[in-house]
Amino acid sequence: MAESISFTILRWRFMKSLYCFEIDDVSRYKPSRGDDSVCSAFAFPRPAHMFRLIILMALLAGLPAKAAPADTVAVAVAANFTEVMEALSEGFKERTGHSLRISFGSTGKLYAQIANGAPFDVFLAADQARPLRLEKEGLAVPGTRFTYAEGVLVLWSPDKTVVTGQPKKLLESAEFRHLAIANPDLAPYGRAAYETLKGLGLWSSLAPKLVRGQNIGQAFQFVATGNAELGFVALSQVMSPRNTAPGSRWEVPSPQHGPIQQDAVLLKRGDDNAAARAFLRFLRSPDSLRIIHAFGYRVSAD
Amino acid sequence: MDVDFGPLGLTFKLALVTVAVLLVLSTPLAWWLAHTRSRLKPVIEAAVAMPLVLPPTVLGFYLLVLMGPNGSIGAWWVTLTGDTLTFSFSGLVIASVIYSLPFVVQPLQGAFEAVGRRPIEAAWTLGASKLDAFFSVASPMAGRGYLTAAVLGFAHTLGEFGVVLLVGGNIPGVTKVVSIAIYEHVETLNYEAAHMLSAGLLGFSFAVLVVVYAVNRRFPVHAG
Numbered sequence A: 001m002a003e004s005i006s007f008t009i010l011r012w013r014f015m016k017s018l019y020c021f022e023i024d025d026v027s028r029y030k031p032s033r034g035d036d037s038v039c040s041a042f043a044f045p046r047p048a049h050m051f052r053l054i055i056l057m058a059l060l061a062g063l064p065a066k067a068a069p070a071d072t073v074a075v076a077v078a079a080n081f082t083e084v085m086e087a088l089s090e091g092f093k094e095r096t097g098h099s100l101r102i103s104f105g106s107t108g109k110l111y112a113q114i115a116n117g118a119p120f121d122v123f124l125a126a127d128q129a130r131p132l133r134l135e136k137e138g139l140a141v142p143g144t145r146f147t148y149a150e151g152v153l154v155l156w157s158p159d160k161t162v163v164t165g166q167p168k169k170l171l172e173s174a175e176f177r178h179l180a181i182a183n184p185d186l187a188p189y190g191r192a193a194y195e196t197l198k199g200l201g202l203w204s205s206l207a208p209k210l211v212r213g214q215n216i217g218q219a220f221q222f223v224a225t226g227n228a229e230l231g232f233v234a235l236s237q238v239m240s241p242r243n244t245a246p247g248s249r250w251e252v253p254s255p256q257h258g259p260i261q262q263d264a265v266l267l268k269r270g271d272d273n274a275a276a277r278a279f280l281r282f283l284r285s286p287d288s289l290r291i292i293h294a295f296g297y298r299v300s301a302d
Numbered sequence B: 001m002d003v004d005f006g007p008l009g010l011t012f013k014l015a016l017v018t019v020a021v022l023l024v025l026s027t028p029l030a031w032w033l034a035h036t037r038s039r040l041k042p043v044i045e046a047a048v049a050m051p052l053v054l055p056p057t058v059l060g061f062y063l064l065v066l067m068g069p070n071g072s073i074g075a076w077w078v079t080l081t082g083d084t085l086t087f088s089f090s091g092l093v094i095a096s097v098i099y100s101l102p103f104v105v106q107p108l109q110g111a112f113e114a115v116g117r118r119p120i121e122a123a124w125t126l127g128a129s130k131l132d133a134f135f136s137v138a139s140p141m142a143g144r145g146y147l148t149a150a151v152l153g154f155a156h157t158l159g160e161f162g163v164v165l166l167v168g169g170n171i172p173g174v175t176k177v178v179s180i181a182i183y184e185h186v187e188t189l190n191y192e193a194a195h196m197l198s199a200g201l202l203g204f205s206f207a208v209l210v211v212v213y214a215v216n217r218r219f220p221v222h223a224g
Helices: A002-027 A047-062 A079-096 A107-115 A129-136 A167-173 A188-199 A203-209 A216-224 A235-239 A274-283 A286-294 B006-035 B041-053 B056-067 B072-081 B089-115 B118-125 B130-141 B143-158 B162-168 B178-187 B191-218
Strands: A072-078 A099-105 A122-124 A146-151 A153-157 A179-182 A210-213 A230-234 A248-251 A260-266
Touching: A072 A079, A072 A107, A072 A274, A079 A099, A079 A146, A079 A216, A079 A235, A079 A274, A079 A286, A099 A107, A107 A122, A107 A129, A122 A129, A122 A274, A129 A260, A146 A188, A153 A167, A153 A188, A153 A235, A179 A188, A179 A216, A188 A203, A188 A216, A188 A230, A188 A260, A203 A210, A210 A216, A216 A230, A216 A235, A230 A235, A235 A248, A260 A274, B006 B041, B006 B089, B006 B130, B006 B143, B006 B178, B006 B191, B041 B089, B056 B072, B056 B089, B056 B162, B089 B130, B089 B143, B089 B162, B118 B130, B130 B143, B143 B191, B162 B178, B178 B191
Parallel strands: A072 A099, A072 A122, A179 A210, A179 A230
Antiparallel strands: A122 A260, A146 A260, A153 A230, A153 A248
């Protein structure tokens, strides 16, 4: 929020700087009208005030990052796990008294933030690669990595009549304009969709119809808004209470693609935070596994 | 090391088409805004300035809904062309036109206001038609406004990310513009390719702004 306001003001000043001298110059040819109306429209944030405002905003933006007492666990969570995490955090607080400060983001961005010193105790990634990498780089505590959830890939359409019968036949028929997937280079679900299509021998024939979301959230959005008739998305998204159209779906059997395993890891900063270790224990408890499963993930107890 | 420069070409094409469309659309709009006494003026001005303050995601989200096959514009487009507007180059042009609108309209409006009514009215009294007066008198006098508008519109479209991300679908050769390609390179830790594309974009945008500022400062307007 603060960022967008200061950005807007900066943009405002930028526009002003472009127009004002131009108008000043041109008005030399027409001194009669004293035409600085365009400039005066830009008069609102005076530079001195604005400077103070920006500093204030910068300070405000920096505040929350510092306030994390010992019984608070700062958790960086992959965006696809948002709703489950909200459900889990209530139970965790009830059971242990500790509270969670949760930051959601794409696994890649969270990784980059952690690698650059972001203050997190625990990292729940959407893949296995990033937690492993953090461990190798000495930013995570060795021996604390484990798979907390396994994603389920589904071919989904909000229309009840689309994904019925033989999914392979449906894909072969190509009777649709667009098939949405997450970007295979960026997102584990995209990778799994790629492997599935490759396994069916349809990757190259369907290539012109593929639209790629930068993450699985965007792939879902393409289908949910009707821009793509169907897409490979996450079961958790289709099962989410926020999804109003259950539609029709095919759960891709897991042997068709490499598993979409999501790993958690204790970060160096959380090494001596007892609440952080308590949270990781809580995450593996049968109650938590039940919740995770109910949201559309496979869990190790399955 | 293999860097695909395709997105760079696509981006330039998008920016060129967008600016061409914008200059045609914005001229009458800016002219009207510069000279009208209508009570609607602040409303239209505010509407034009909206893309300045809205996050591109808001714009992109509404465009995704409107241009989708279930949206009003999108449905019409599907019956017309048989294809969806989202995930197409035409869709990107429409999105970019809306996104860069204030960057073209506002400099033009400023320039037309600075020219004022007087030269035009003088031309009318000398027997010039309205169109003739505009093209022979007003638009040459507003020449620098046109330069600023074109360059800003072009540069702003080059830097577009959020809107394209939402409505483009990242299709190589069709909607994968340079900002998306850079994002992808960064996310996949392919920093070398990201550097090459980013440095190109950075250098170009800087050069464009230097040109605008220099031209604005140095050259007087040769009126009429």
